[in-house]
Amino acid sequence: MENNHVTALEIDLNAIAANFNYFKSKLHNSTKALVVVKAFGYGSDAVNIAKFLDSKVAYFAVAYIDEGIALRSGGITSPIIVLHPQKSNFDKIIEHRLEPNIYSLNLLRAFIETAKILLLSNYPIHLKFNTGLNRLGFSQHEVQQILPLIHNQKEIQVKSIFSHIAASEDLNERPFTLQQISAFNTISEEFKNLSPIPLKHMLNTSGILNYATEAQFDMVRLGIGLYGFGNLASETKKLQNVLTLKSVISQIHTIKKGDTVGYNRAFKATATLKTATIPIGHADGISRHLGNGVGYIYIQNQKAHIVGNVCMDMIMVDISSIDCKEGDKVIIYKNQQHIEALALAINTIPYELLTAISQRVRRVLKKS
Numbered sequence: 279m280e281n282n283h284v285t286a287l288e289i290d291l292n293a294i295a296a297n298f299n300y301f302k303s304k305l306h307n308s309t310k311a312l313v314v315v316k317a318f319g320y321g322s323d324a325v326n327i328a329k330f331l332d333s334k335v336a337y338f339a340v341a342y343i344d345e346g347i348a349l350r351s352g353g354i355t356s357p358i359i360v361l362h363p364q365k366s367n368f369d370k371i372i373e374h375r376l377e378p379n380i381y382s383l384n385l386l387r388a389f390i391e392t393a394k395i396l397l398l399s400n401y402p403i404h405l406k407f408n409t410g411l412n413r414l415g416f417s418q419h420e421v422q423q424i425l426p427l428i429h430n431q432k433e434i435q436v437k438s439i440f441s442h443i444a445a446s447e448d449l450n451e452r453p454f455t456l457q458q459i460s461a462f463n464t465i466s467e468e469f470k471n472l473s474p475i476p477l478k479h480m481l482n483t484s485g486i487l488n489y490a491t492e493a494q495f496d497m498v499r500l501g502i503g504l505y506g507f508g509n510l511a512s513e514t515k516k517l518q519n520v521l522t523l524k525s526v527i528s529q530i531h532t533i534k535k536g537d538t539v540g541y542n543r544a545f546k547a548t549a550t551l552k553t554a555t556i557p558i559g560h561a562d563g564i565s566r567h568l569g570n571g572v573g574y575i576y577i578q579n580q581k582a583h584i585v586g587n588v589c590m591d592m593i594m595v596d597i598s599s600i601d602c603k604e605g606d607k608v609i610i611y612k613n614q615q616h617i618e619a620l621a622l623a624i625n626t627i628p629y630e631l632l633t634a635i636s637q638r639v640r641r642v643l644k645k646s
């Protein structure tokens with residue numbers, strides 16, 4: 279669909295490449311890379327990010343089936359894991375050559391049944407184990423029920439087994455994480471007689487940074503790190519900024535003492551000020567919690583704080599001490615540090631700010 283909106287998210291592909299290489303440099307040469315491009319590539323542009331990396335990765339992963347279909351429609355040829363499939367999706371998953379993550383006995387039995395009906399052979403599947411996150415995955419004790427189900431089952435082939443760390447970014451949780459890794463090692467032992475032996479993988483972005491020695495296995499699953507976020511200021515500093523959210527000033531108002539700005543008259547002027555109205559709002563991912571002075575954008579490289587409530591399609595910002603005019607460019611998300619500061623101010627994490635950027639915001643790819 280054509281997008282003519284002035285508000286645009288710029289995506290720097292050179293920075294993507296640099297960040298990808300940075301994480302690769304932390305790993306053995308033989309370790310494979312799976313890039314997670316769920317939720318529109320963390321709110322960016324999954325298809326174009328995947329196109330750019332298609333020849334460099336072993337796998338892509340998405341959360342839901344339609345995200346996988348979008349990648350296939352975009353011409354992506356690498357294998358794609360659907361992390362959260364449902365029984366009702368199986369036919370479509372197979373039709374689009376997507377690889378299901380099987381996380382329960384119920385799902386495993388159902389997939390094998392579908393594979394038999396469709397006369398598939400060696401259809402790639404992945405098995406996820408719960409080692410402590412308690413979200414999705416087989417329990418360790420279910421291994422003894424899985425093995426007979428997949429034994430000599432020509433319709434399917436277990437391509438990989440994996441688990442997910444609950445607190446890879448939090449070194450206070452290191453003992454718990456090591457317990458998770460140990461549990462996964464025990465589970466892996468049970469699959470070593472499969473032929474071919476499935477790939478093993480456990481690490482997300484902060485896992486790569488904190489547990490590459492203990493849990494690198496055969497592959498890692500890189501997500502937010504690709505966009506320049508290391509989940510720790512010192513790591514983020516070593517990464518390049520990928521995403522810049524830009525817009526323009528639609529209109530400037532002079533607000534006199536006693537006047538109010540925005541819905542519910544939430545802001546009341548105690549002195550004269552100047553505001554700029556910017557075409558982005560809570561429908562585009564600018565949380566209402568950022569209203570009333572909490573959040574800020576950049577105009578002429580100076581901070582302009584949000585005045586009053588965030589509207590659905592607009593914000594008003596204070597430009598009293600900034601020399602600017604209608605039509606001037608503004609930066610809504612400048613870099614990782616800006617996004618981290620805004621997320622922190624409203625008790626959330628950069629993941630949520632990024633994935634909230636609405637689809638009506640135009641995406642612009644930058645590559646030198």
Ligand SMILES: *Cc1c(COP(=O)(O)O)cnc(C)c1O
Nearest residue numbers: 314442482483499500501502503
């Ligand atoms: C989202 C996700 C990842 C990527 O996590 P990041 O912290 O963004 O690197 C990896 N594995 C699974 C199972 C996920 O759901």
